[in-house]
Amino acid sequence: NAGVMQNPRHLVRRRGQEARLRCSPMKGHSHVYWYRQLPEEGLKFMVYLQKENIIDESGMPKERFSAEFPKEGPSILRIQQVVRGDSAAYFCASSPTGANSPLHFGNGTRLTVT
Amino acid sequence: AQSVTQPDIHITVSEGASLELRCNYSYGATPYLFWYVQSPGQGLQLLLKYFSGDTLVQGIKGFEAEFKRSQSSFNLRKPSVHWSDAAEYFCAVGAGNNDMRFGAGTRLTVKP
Numbered sequence: 001n002a003g004v005m006q007n008p009r010h011l012v013r014r015r016g017q018e019a020r021l022r023c024s025p026m027k028g029h030s031h032v033y034w035y036r037q038l039p040e041e042g043l044k045f046m047v048y049l050q051k052e053n054i055i056d057e058s059g060m061p062k063e064r065f066s067a068e069f070p071k072e073g074p075s076i077l078r079i080q081q082v083v084r085g086d087s088a089a090y091f092c093a094s095s096p097t098g099a100n101s102p103l104h105f106g107n108g109t110r111l112t113v114t
Numbered sequence: 115a116q117s118v119t120q121p122d123i124h125i126t127v128s129e130g131a132s133l134e135l136r137c138n139y140s141y142g143a144t145p146y147l148f149w150y151v152q153s154p155g156q157g158l159q160l161l162l163k164y165f166s167g168d169t170l171v172q173g174i175k176g177f178e179a180e181f182k183r184s185q186s187s188f189n190l191r192k193p194s195v196h197w198s199d200a201a202e203y204f205c206a207v208g209a210g211n212n213d214m215r216f217g218a219g220t221r222l223t224v225k226p
Binding site for chain 2: 006108
């Protein structure tokens with residue numbers, strides 16, 4: 001019973017390139033959350049999705065960032081024209097029912113922008 | 115909106131000693147409260163949760179936490195710390211919406 005799978009584990013991009021982070025939720029989970037973690041900071045909520053729908057994107061920057069969770073396949077967090085400030089660990093979490101049910105986290109993708 | 119404060123950024127305890135990690139929350143109603151642990155290079159793992167009922171909740175790995183409404187606190191405790199408990203601990207609060215807020219974390223170091 002695989003947990004939440006994120007890939008890649010490490011991603012290096014030059015400024016101006018695009019970064020695509022993938023997340024496959026646990027089997028049976030239809031709720032996906034993306035968080036960003038910076039050193040010495042907690043996790044910052046970015047976006048909450050269900051299959052084919054963005055439910056809450058209040059934590060996501062208005063520009064350059066987008067997320068999707070298609071009917072088939074993993075959830076994708078996409079960052080266009082990356083800047084050094086985007087360097088962080090990005091965690092995906094899933095839950096079976098959403099709204100305050102415990103989250104199951106992936107091991108994260110560490111994005112480094114050079 | 116709800117918020118979480120973990121006053122201690124870093125705590126060091128000796129192996130075998132007791133542990134208490136502090137967590138204070140801000141929210142107008144009864145919150146949903148969680149403690150997660152993160153080992154280096156890993157995602158977060160749920161230790162325990164409080165939704166309602168008994169204010170003292172037991173979790174995995176010998177951890178427990180007590181919800182104190184009057185103090186807006188949900189402190190995590192363990193009677194005897196093991197070296198493998200060294201990690202970062204996050205308190206989180208949910209409030210009936212989809213935005214679970216996490217504290218900044220407390221890094222635990224265990225001395226031999």
